[in-house]
Amino acid sequence: MLLSFTAMQETQYKYLDKVDSPDDLKRLRAGELTQYCAELRRFIIAQLSSNPGHLGSSLGVVELTVALHYVLNTPDDKLVWDVGHQAYAHKIITGRRDRFCTNRKLGGLSGFPKMGESLYDAFGAGHSSTSISAALGIAIASARRGEKREVVAVIGDGALTGGLAFEGLNNAGASNANLLVVLNDNRMSIDPNVGALKEYLLNITTSKRYNQAKHHTWTRLERFPKLRRTIQKMGNALKGGFLQQSNLFESLNFRYFGPVDGHNVEQLTRVLKDLKEIPGPKLLHVLTVKGKGYQPAEEHQRTWHAPGLFNPETGERLGHTRNGAPPRYQDVFGETLLELARRDERIVGITPAMPTGCSLSIMMEQMPERCFDVGIAEGHAVTFSAGLAAQGLVPYCNIYSSFMQRAYDNVIHDVALQGLHVVMCLDRAGLVGEDGATHHGVFDLAAMLPVPGLTIASPMDEVELRNLMFTAASGEGPFVIRYPRGNGVTRDWRRPMETLPLGRGRILREGKDLALLTIGPAGNDAAWAAEQAAGEGISVLHADLRFAKPLDEGLLHRIGREFRRVITVEDGVVNGGVGAAVLAFMNRHGYPCRITMLGVEDRFVAHGTVAQLKEMCGYDAPGILRAIREAGAERLTSPIDGRVTEQADTADGPDTDCAVYPFRNGIKSPGQERNETKQD
Numbered sequence: 001m002l003l004s005f006t007a008m009q010e011t012q013y014k015y016l017d018k019v020d021s022p023d024d025l026k027r028l029r030a031g032e033l034t035q036y037c038a039e040l041r042r043f044i045i046a047q048l049s050s051n052p053g054h055l056g057s058s059l060g061v062v063e064l065t066v067a068l069h070y071v072l073n074t075p076d077d078k079l080v081w082d083v084g085h086q087a088y089a090h091k092i093i094t095g096r097r098d099r100f101c102t103n104r105k106l107g108g109l110s111g112f113p114k115m116g117e118s119l120y121d122a123f124g125a126g127h128s129s130t131s132i133s134a135a136l137g138i139a140i141a142s143a144r145r146g147e148k149r150e151v152v153a154v155i156g157d158g159a160l161t162g163g164l165a166f167e168g169l170n171n172a173g174a175s176n177a178n179l180l181v182v183l184n185d186n187r188m189s190i191d192p193n194v195g196a197l198k199e200y201l202l203n204i205t206t207s208k209r210y211n212q213a214k215h216h217t218w219t220r221l222e223r224f225p226k227l228r229r230t231i232q233k234m235g236n237a238l239k240g241g242f243l244q245q246s247n248l249f250e251s252l253n254f255r256y257f258g259p260v261d262g263h264n265v266e267q268l269t270r271v272l273k274d275l276k277e278i279p280g281p282k283l284l285h286v287l288t289v290k291g292k293g294y295q296p297a298e299e300h301q302r303t304w305h306a307p308g309l310f311n312p313e314t315g316e317r318l319g320h321t322r323n324g325a326p327p328r329y330q331d332v333f334g335e336t337l338l339e340l341a342r343r344d345e346r347i348v349g350i351t352p353a354m355p356t357g358c359s360l361s362i363m364m365e366q367m368p369e370r371c372f373d374v375g376i377a378e379g380h381a382v383t384f385s386a387g388l389a390a391q392g393l394v395p396y397c398n399i400y401s402s403f404m405q406r407a408y409d410n411v412i413h414d415v416a417l418q419g420l421h422v423v424m425c426l427d428r429a430g431l432v433g434e435d436g437a438t439h440h441g442v443f444d445l446a447a448m449l450p451v452p453g454l455t456i457a458s459p460m461d462e463v464e465l466r467n468l469m470f471t472a473a474s475g476e477g478p479f480v481i482r483y484p485r486g487n488g489v490t491r492d493w494r495r496p497m498e499t500l501p502l503g504r505g506r507i508l509r510e511g512k513d514l515a516l517l518t519i520g521p522a523g524n525d526a527a528w529a530a531e532q533a534a535g536e537g538i539s540v541l542h543a544d545l546r547f548a549k550p551l552d553e554g555l556l557h558r559i560g561r562e563f564r565r566v567i568t569v570e571d572g573v574v575n576g577g578v579g580a581a582v583l584a585f586m587n588r589h590g591y592p593c594r595i596t597m598l599g600v601e602d603r604f605v606a607h608g609t610v611a612q613l614k615e616m617c618g619y620d621a622p623g624i625l626r627a628i629r630e631a632g633a634e635r636l637t638s639p640i641d642g643r644v645t646e647q648a649d650t651a652d653g654p655d656t657d658c659a660v661y662p663f664r665n666g667i668k669s670p671g672q673e674r675n676e677t678k679q680d
């Protein structure tokens, strides 16, 4: 029976406050764990109702997490989470309950496991499908150092659709590493899970003969532990003989166990205890329900993956309606792609497991046969798109900017090198906010700029996004359009689309004291700053570059001739970014410009609101105004040849501990810890 939150309120916190570590947890009797799980579940719901995060996946692994920490000897035994969005229970059990209210906030806990945050976080996460590879590395290193420990990777059925997971399975199966992979199978990714693997998991979960035989053997042997250990040691004989080998994981030399009920905490502890006795690579298949124990989250699993603010009593989501606000860039993408697809039957849409996240779902609802959710498989998504283009279709492949990092060689090797007409739409470009360092899409411009043959553009607003998508449809070669998370700036965006001249920017404001060159929505903050500066007597020319590649050379020649001070602004890394490309152009043509580049300095930026993070990085509107004032007031001098070029003053960089990635805030990684003791 689903517990309503009110009913949960009756559950007094009898155990929650007593558990601040796995050692505290182990002091509970096995029979008390169910109650502890109920309290932990209620705490997570209450916390997330006012501090948004990933709810459904964390509710789905409450019992699994408790059982793992009850049986394992963490942090010496290593527990590696895949993606890590489901690790809230893990964080609460491992001493972070009191700080959990700071989850995903500036200076607070990361929303994902992070080695620098806790010794219990055996490996960082955020991007999918890494846990098996990392856990295998930890297991093999432990064995080589003579350190006996359990190493466990917890991976979801969605993350298992990522190729990296299979690279890890393949390698682990050929090793005799003492590794347990726990497959958390809830049939969900963010959207319903997809692919042949999903069907396969469903089959082995429901195939009566296989499971009855396995279960029968398993329970019969419970009474004869020694015999069971012998049989387990018989390994293949058992599988090849009594139980026909009909399991993908066993074919990869993993001993497969399950599927077991992922919400029966006492049975889970028993099974996990037994598995500690079995050496080598093992896989425990656990069946869970995403959003378990909270009715709205169980019934609307896609929405409650990350529901935002909500009323825990009623399950009503708060503040998510955008009444009258400008649309989200993703929705403009989705609606525009549907519009373009109606006019051009060559157009198809591709997403690696983010149909709702990128709003390809809008086209998917109307044209399911022309949309492809390929699972968490970014490299495959790009090369699959290249194949589609090779046969004359026009694929719009939408991948979050930071997830596109997984497909970098696919872009070069399969798309650019062959000059194929693939339109890559990078959503979540720039700083994304609370998801933090793993998810900020700040590397895409610097990564894509060196790739020959790419056209790279970034719209300043929704109208420009539509025009760029329209322009890309009739283009030839590979076209990259990058745009940010969240809302745009105008409600008046449903205008007829027009073809933009490739590589042409646009002057938004004339001026004579200095030139301000922006790309993407950074131009909106810059426009405000230029206006403020005008009121202070500083005359700023502001141009929207629109294209990072090819750059508008005509515009840059004019800037080079007329201005000695140039400021560039991009929502991305400065190293190798658009500002650097402008600097290279000016140097190449001998223009004596001094260029200040605003963007993300050479460090990772942690989590917080986008406004907080942009302010720390020095390229929010006030930061741009500061740069204008400095440039406007400056006397030009140069120690060398009349040109002084340097990056933005790093003093504006994100220099507070919380913004700098983990190892600078005093907590050392386990590896650093060990190496330092070794040196002593």
Ligand SMILES: Cc1ncc(C[n+]2csc(CCOP(=O)(O)OP(=O)(O)O)c2C)c(N)n1
Pocket: 056, 057, 060, 083, 085, 086, 126, 127, 128, 155, 156, 157, 158, 159, 160, 184, 186, 188, 189, 190, 290, 352, 353, 354, 376, 403, 406
């Ligand atoms: C490389 C990469 N691609 C996409 C994502 C976005 N993402 C986060 S969680 C998730 C679904 C994961 O499904 P599963 O592993 O089954 O975990 P569940 O949410 O079901 O617990 C996706 C696609 C990501 N974090 N990393």
Ligand SMILES: CC(=O)[C@@H](O)[C@H](O)COP(=O)(O)O
Pocket: 054, 083, 085, 126, 190, 306, 357, 428, 432, 435, 485
């Ligand atoms: C955990 C994960 O990677 C996704 O859930 C991601 O957080 C989605 O980001 P958006 O909220 O920007 O769609």
Ligand SMILES: [Mg+2]
Pocket: 156, 157, 158, 159, 184, 185, 186, 187, 188, 189, 193
């Ligand atoms: Mg899942």
